Amino acid sequence: MKLNIQRRQLLKTVGAFFMAYGLDIHAENLSLSAPSKSETEMLSAFVDVLIPRDQYTGSATDCQVDKQIWSLAESSENFRRLLALGCEGLNATDGPSFSELSYQQQYKLVSWMAESDWNHVPRRFYEIVRQTALSLYYAQPETWQGLSISVPPQPNGYPPPWN
Amino acid sequence: MELKNKPDAIVVGAGAGGAAVAWRLVDQGLNVLMLEAGERFNPSRDYKLHQADWERHQFPQTQASQGAVTVAKLDKLAPANHDLMSWNKSRGTLIKDNTRQPAGKGYIHVQGVGGSTLHFVGESHRLNPASMKLQTQFGVGHDWPIDYETLEPYYIQAEKLIGVAGPTEQPGRWRSEPFPLPPHPLSTSAQALVKAGSELGMHWQENSRAALSRPYDGRPACNYCGNCSRGCPIGDKGSADVTFVRHAEATGRLTVKSLCSVIDFDVAEDGRINSLSYVEAGEKHHVAAPVVVLAAGAVQTPRLLLSAKSHFMPNGLANRSGQVGKNFMETLFWSSTGIISEVANTHMGLPADAICWDFNSPDAINGVVGGCRFYSSTREMGFNGPIAYATRSTTGFGRQLKAQVREQFGRAVSVGAIAEFLPNPQSYIDLDETKKDENGIAYPRIHSHLTEQDITRLRFMAEQSRALLKQANATLVEEYGTFDYFATTHVFGTCKMGDDPSDSVVNSECQSHDHPNLFITDASVFPSTGGGEAPSLTIQALAIRAADFIVERFASNS
Numbered sequence A: 001m002k003l004n005i006q007r008r009q010l011l012k013t014v015g016a017f018f019m020a021y022g023l024d025i026h027a028e029n030l031s032l033s034a035p036s037k038s039e040t041e042m043l044s045a046f047v048d049v050l051i052p053r054d055q056y057t058g059s060a061t062d063c064q065v066d067k068q069i070w071s072l073a074e075s076s077e078n079f080r081r082l083l084a085l086g087c088e089g090l091n092a093t094d095g096p097s098f099s100e101l102s103y104q105q106q107y108k109l110v111s112w113m114a115e116s117d118w119n120h121v122p123r124r125f126y127e128i129v130r131q132t133a134l135s136l137y138y139a140q141p142e143t144w145q146g147l148s149i150s151v152p153p154q155p156n157g158y159p160p161p162w163n
Numbered sequence B: 001m002e003l004k005n006k007p008d009a010i011v012v013g014a015g016a017g018g019a020a021v022a023w024r025l026v027d028q029g030l031n032v033l034m035l036e037a038g039e040r041f042n043p044s045r046d047y048k049l050h051q052a053d054w055e056r057h058q059f060p061q062t063q064a065s066q067g068a069v070t071v072a073k074l075d076k077l078a079p080a081n082h083d084l085m086s087w088n089k090s091r092g093t094l095i096k097d098n099t100r101q102p103a104g105k106g107y108i109h110v111q112g113v114g115g116s117t118l119h120f121v122g123e124s125h126r127l128n129p130a131s132m133k134l135q136t137q138f139g140v141g142h143d144w145p146i147d148y149e150t151l152e153p154y155y156i157q158a159e160k161l162i163g164v165a166g167p168t169e170q171p172g173r174w175r176s177e178p179f180p181l182p183p184h185p186l187s188t189s190a191q192a193l194v195k196a197g198s199e200l201g202m203h204w205q206e207n208s209r210a211a212l213s214r215p216y217d218g219r220p221a222c223n224y225c226g227n228c229s230r231g232c233p234i235g236d237k238g239s240a241d242v243t244f245v246r247h248a249e250a251t252g253r254l255t256v257k258s259l260c261s262v263i264d265f266d267v268a269e270d271g272r273i274n275s276l277s278y279v280e281a282g283e284k285h286h287v288a289a290p291v292v293v294l295a296a297g298a299v300q301t302p303r304l305l306l307s308a309k310s311h312f313m314p315n316g317l318a319n320r321s322g323q324v325g326k327n328f329m330e331t332l333f334w335s336s337t338g339i340i341s342e343v344a345n346t347h348m349g350l351p352a353d354a355i356c357w358d359f360n361s362p363d364a365i366n367g368v369v370g371g372c373r374f375y376s377s378t379r380e381m382g383f384n385g386p387i388a389y390a391t392r393s394t395t396g397f398g399r400q401l402k403a404q405v406r407e408q409f410g411r412a413v414s415v416g417a418i419a420e421f422l423p424n425p426q427s428y429i430d431l432d433e434t435k436k437d438e439n440g441i442a443y444p445r446i447h448s449h450l451t452e453q454d455i456t457r458l459r460f461m462a463e464q465s466r467a468l469l470k471q472a473n474a475t476l477v478e479e480y481g482t483f484d485y486f487a488t489t490h491v492f493g494t495c496k497m498g499d500d501p502s503d504s505v506v507n508s509e510c511q512s513h514d515h516p517n518l519f520i521t522d523a524s525v526f527p528s529t530g531g532g533e534a535p536s537l538t539i540q541a542l543a544i545r546a547a548d549f550i551v552e553r554f555a556s557n558s
C-alpha cells in the first residue's frame, strides 16, 4: 500500500520513539493480522480513558480515533506489535478484561501505566498511544470547540487585530 | 525539456544562493541552465494549511526533497550541563540517554526549486559588520575578505526583489535606503516579550522579514496565518521560488531543470571545468558552459567537490587548500516556552515578528567571543494548533487534559535565540564511504562538536530566555535546544572564502582559487556565521555580487 504523507509522518514519530528508547518489542507469536475483537474493544476503551467525552466535545471513539489507529497499524509492523503487546498486557490481569472494568478502575490502571518504567511496554504503550490519539483527535475541527480556532489557518489567515 | 539556447552558465541548486545568482545573470542578458535535484512544489496543492488536519502536516517530504546525509557519532552529554537538556511538560526530558542525537536527519533542509527557503521562516537579516573580522579583532575564527560596505548595495538589491518588510533602523547595520516595506504588526506573543524585555532593560523591535506587509510585485500581503515553515500557500513569503526564480524565468533566459542531480565534473588540464554530468530519471547526461556555479548548500556542495577526486586532484575538486568540508558551522539554538494566562491568540500573526539585537556583537556575552540574538518564536516552535498543546504542554490524560488544552490554547509564548558558532577542528564534513547513493556517490557525513564556548553561549541564551519569561509571568512548559539535539537549519563554512588560496576555497568574488570558471554561491562560503543572524539575505547579496563579477569577466569573453 502507498503511504500518504501524514501517515508516514506519524509513523516516523512512532519509529523515533522506538529508536530513542531502544525498546525491544519483537515478541513471538503475536498476530500482525487485523485486530481481534478483544483487541479493538481494549484499544477503544483505552483511548476513551485518555480522551473521554465532556460537555464540549466527543470522546476519542466518537471521533473514530481508535479506527484510525488500527488503520495506521496496517502500515507499521512495530506499531502493530506494540498495540498487540499493549492490549495483551491490559488483558493480562486475572478477572475482567480492561474494557469490562469500571471507569474508575480503568483510570487507576492507566494512571499506573503513565508512571511506570520508561523501558517497559506499559509506559511505552501509554506514551505512543497517547501521542498518536491526541494528534488524530485534535486534527478534527469538531474537537476545537471552546478553543480560539474554528477553521484551518488558510485560506483566511488571522487578520489583525489580535488583542 | 529542450534548452532554447546554449547556456552561458550552469547553476547547480535552486536554493537561496543558486536562485539569486541565476536571477542576476539572466537579468544581465546571460542564458542560464539551472539543475536542481529536488522537484518543483505547487504551493496551493502541496501545502496543506487549508485542510482540517493541517497541523499534522509539516513541510511536505517527498523522496527527492531530502538530500543524502549521515551524521557521525555525536558528543556525550556531560551531566554538569543538564540544565540545557530539552524537555517538555508532556514527556519530560526528551533524550533519555547521555548522547547528543540528531533531530531527524540533523541537517534540516529542503531540496526543490527554492531550496531550503521553501521551508524557512523568512527572517531577513544583514550581518553585523562587527562579526566579519573575528580573527583580526578577537583572535578567533576567520575574517571575511570583504566588509559590510562592499555588501551593502547588494543587500539593497536582494531586499527589493524579495520585498523585505522592516523597521526604520536596526542597531549596528547602517542602510543606504529604507526597507522596501513597513514592518509587520506585532502579535500578542511578541508584545508580551517586548513588555517583559523593556522591564529588564532589553530593547526589542520589529524583525525584518521576507514576508509582505503590503501587496508587492504581484504578490499578496501576508494574512498572518502563522505557519511559514509549513510552506506559504499564498506566496507572500519571500522564498526563492516566488522571488528570484520567478523573475529570472520571466526573462525567458533561465531554464530550470528539476529532479536533476549533478554528480560529476570534467576538468581540463588548465583547471577549467569543461562540463558536468547530471542524472535525470536514471539517465546520465553531460552539459557544458563557460561558467559553472555551485549552490547546492553547505553540505552537498562540499560532498560534490570531495567526491570529484581524481589522479590529478587527490583531495577533490577546488580543494588544493584542503579546506573543502572543513570549518563546518551550525545553528546554535535555544528556545523556552511558557504559558501566560493574561495573553491570548498567540497562534495568530507572523512568526519571528520581534527581535532583540542587544547581545548580537561578538563581545556581548561575558566570557566568550560571539554574540546572539533573541526573537519571538511561538509560531516557529509550532504552538500554532491544539495538537502541539495536547502533546507538549499538558500532562496526564482524561477530562483534565482536555481542560488543560482549552485553558492553555493561544497562550503559549516562546522566546528563541540563535548564536555565533565558531569553527572547531571536530566539526567538518567528509564522505561516508560506507553509504553510497543510487549514482554511486558517497553520502556526506557531518561531524558536529560543541565546544565549551558554545555551551557558554547556549547557557547564556537559556538563562536570559528564562529570565524574560519569568518577567512575563509565564509558567515554563517546554525548552528545546541544540545542546542535546543536533538540529541545524543554518549551515556554513565548508568552502570558506578568503584571500589566501592556501587557506580558503574561493576568493571574495566566490570564484574558486583553483578553477577560474567555477563559482560557489551558497552558505558554504561564509567564513563566520555572525551572531545568530538569519543567513539567506547575505547568501543572496554575495550571489548577486558574484554574478556581477561573472558578467564582467566572462560574458564578454564568450
Ligand SMILES: Cc1cc2nc3c(=O)[nH]c(=O)nc-3n(C[C@H](O)[C@H](O)[C@H](O)COP(=O)(O)OP(=O)(O)OC[C@H]3O[C@@H](n4cnc5c(N)ncnc54)[C@H](O)[C@@H]3O)c2cc1C
Pocket: B012, B013, B014, B015, B016, B017, B018, B035, B036, B037, B038, B067, B108, B109, B110, B111, B112, B113, B114, B115, B116, B117, B119, B120, B121, B122, B123, B124, B125, B229, B260, B261, B262, B263, B295, B296, B297, B298, B300, B301, B304, B489, B490, B491, B521, B522, B523, B524, B534, B535, B536, B537, B539
Ligand atoms: C526550518 C528552517 C527555517 C529557516 N529559517 C530561516 C530564516 O528565517 N531566515 C533565513 O535567512 N534562513 C532561514 N533558514 C536557512 C535558509 O533556508 C538557508 O540558510 C538557505 O536556504 C541556504 O541557502 P543555500 O543556497 O546555501 O542552500 P539551499 O537553499 O538549501 O539550496 C541548495 C539547493 O541545492 C540543491 N542540490 C543539492 N545537491 C544537488 C545536486 N547534486 N544537484 C543539483 N542540485 C542539488 C538542493 O536540492 C537545494 O535545492 C531556515 C532553514 C530551515 C530549514
Ligand code: SF4
Pocket: A157, B211, B212, B221, B222, B223, B224, B225, B226, B227, B228, B229, B231, B232, B233, B234, B235, B236, B237, B349, B350, B351
Ligand atoms: S504567516 Fe504570512 S508569510 Fe507566513 S505562511 Fe502565513 S501568509 Fe505566508
